[in-house]
Amino acid sequence: MASVSWDFTPLSSEQELIKREIGRICGEFDAEYWREHDKNKEYPHEFADLLAENGWLGALIPEEYGGGGMTTDEMVVMMEEIAASGGGFGATQAIHGAIYTSRPLVEHGGERIREEILPKLATGEKTIQSLGLTEPNAGSESTAIETEAERDGEEYVVNGQKIWTSRLDVSDYLLLVARTKPREAVEKKTDGISMLLVDVEDARSQDALEMKPIEKTSTNLSSAFEVWLEDLRVPVENVIGDEHAGFYNLLDGLNDERLVIAAECVGHAKLAIDRAVEYANEREVFDRRIGSNQSIQHPLAEAYMRTLSVKQTVYRTAEMMDSLNREQVGTLANASNYLASELAFDASDAAVQTFGGFGIAREYDVERMFRDARLAKIAPISQQLALNYVGEKALGLPRSF
Ligand SMILES: Cc1cc2nc3c(=O)[nH]c(=O)nc-3n(C[C@H](O)[C@H](O)[C@H](O)COP(=O)(O)OP(=O)(O)OC[C@H]3O[C@@H](n4cnc5c(N)ncnc54)[C@H](O)[C@@H]3O)c2cc1C
Numbered sequence: 001m002a003s004v005s006w007d008f009t010p011l012s013s014e015q016e017l018i019k020r021e022i023g024r025i026c027g028e029f030d031a032e033y034w035r036e037h038d039k040n041k042e043y044p045h046e047f048a049d050l051l052a053e054n055g056w057l058g059a060l061i062p063e064e065y066g067g068g069g070m071t072t073d074e075m076v077v078m079m080e081e082i083a084a085s086g087g088g089f090g091a092t093q094a095i096h097g098a099i100y101t102s103r104p105l106v107e108h109g110g111e112r113i114r115e116e117i118l119p120k121l122a123t124g125e126k127t128i129q130s131l132g133l134t135e136p137n138a139g140s141e142s143t144a145i146e147t148e149a150e151r152d153g154e155e156y157v158v159n160g161q162k163i164w165t166s167r168l169d170v171s172d173y174l175l176l177v178a179r180t181k182p183r184e185a186v187e188k189k190t191d192g193i194s195m196l197l198v199d200v201e202d203a204r205s206q207d208a209l210e211m212k213p214i215e216k217t218s219t220n221l222s223s224a225f226e227v228w229l230e231d232l233r234v235p236v237e238n239v240i241g242d243e244h245a246g247f248y249n250l251l252d253g254l255n256d257e258r259l260v261i262a263a264e265c266v267g268h269a270k271l272a273i274d275r276a277v278e279y280a281n282e283r284e285v286f287d288r289r290i291g292s293n294q295s296i297q298h299p300l301a302e303a304y305m306r307t308l309s310v311k312q313t314v315y316r317t318a319e320m321m322d323s324l325n326r327e328q329v330g331t332l333a334n335a336s337n338y339l340a341s342e343l344a345f346d347a348s349d350a351a352v353q354t355f356g357g358f359g360i361a362r363e364y365d366v367e368r369m370f371r372d373a374r375l376a377k378i379a380p381i382s383q384q385l386a387l388n389y390v391g392e393k394a395l396g397l398p399r400s401f
Pocket residue numbers: 130131132133134138139140141163164165166167216219224375378379380381382383384385388400401
């Protein structure tokens with residue numbers, strides 16, 4: 001049976017190489033691997049280790065520190081390929097943090113951090129997989145964080161609570177976002193916030209960090225935690241970026257990351273469509289293959305067309321970033337993220353419908369794709385927040401928050 005044809009986007013030789021190499025690594029992990037890890041809620045250590053051994057977790061780290069020095073137009077290829085190869089959005093979520101949480105260190109880390117830590121992250125000897133931003137009272141409104149870091153000599157003393165901190169069980173470092181100046185002491189709510197690099201083992205040995213996994217039903221390949229910090233001491237030299245102005249540093253690079261997440265959703269949609277088309281070509285009901293019914297065929301054809309189109313937007317934006325201004329990139333990155341999340345969800349839904357009852361049987365994987373795609377519409381930012389951005393910045397409508 002002919003397979004679905006996906007290769008319309010011309011790739012540079014670098015992109016071709018990345019696609020081939022990542023495809024080769026992903027080829028070592030079959031559908032059962034992802035299914036079992038999802039079922040057992042286990043982090044895909046073997047997959048992450050193989051990526052690390054081959055230098056891929058250090059993709060964003062500059063070559064001078066032993067990393068890959070990869071650009072956004074290369075990252076979209078890598079992450080799309082991981083999702084499309086079988087693991088879907090869940091697999092990219094397990095890996096994404098290990099690559100992207102290093103970014104503020106690359107761009108804003110002081111010399112000691114860069115010299116000491118980046119080479120270890122590049123080889124996978126250490127990982128930074130966790131970002132502690134969200135709190136029980138601060139999700140979409142991240143500047144409402146209440147976790148406080150109070151200066152005491154050459155240390156900060158941190159107290160507060162975080163929620164949804166992903167992969168803290170498998171990470172050596174946590175990038176913690178805290179208020180280093182109380183809200184009342186600053187004019188703008190975006191001021192007075194800093195990023196602190198926390199050594200997780202050190203925090204545990206201080207008895208200053210407690211964590212509890214959140215029981216969840218989506219992206220089970222990585223865990224997310226409630227975290228309590230009590231009198232955690234962090235050296236001032238572990239401040240990443242500008243002291244009291246770290247929120248702005250955190251925002252840098254966010255658009256690139258949104259594009260990469262969009263590429264992950266594109267890969268996820270491809271996977272769901274591939275699986276559904278294969279089944280629709282095989283399964284016979286009323287003496288004909290179900291794929292000949294337009295009610296099965298058309299949603300898949302529509303998802304396919306949307307995948308081609310969203311992919312073009314993602315790749316073209318990644319390519320053009322340097323020639324666009326910040327707001328243009330922001331609009332295209334938010335648009336890509338929004339459209340790709342809708343696509344991943346709708347493609348997974350169409351796949352579940354194609355499989356009929358087997359659509360919710362674990363062994364066919366599309367139920368996992370459906371569960372995982374739902375998250376893409378909520379985190380790291382929700383669809384409404386992407387619409388808010390476009391409504392305000394591109395349409396010039398009044399700010400809604
Ligand atoms: C599995 C998972 C992993 C995560 N991992 C991390 C992590 O590693 N680190 C981290 O810091 N965070 C993480 N998060 C948190 C994630 O970033 C937040 O869930 C997300 O930003 C939404 O915040 P919230 O859940 O508090 O929703 P809320 O902010 O409470 O919003 C609830 C709903 O109201 C809508 N809403 C709110 N304000 C507006 C408005 N002005 N206009 C329109 N609609 C609005 C939202 O879009 C949403 O639909 C994770 C979340 C999940 C579920």
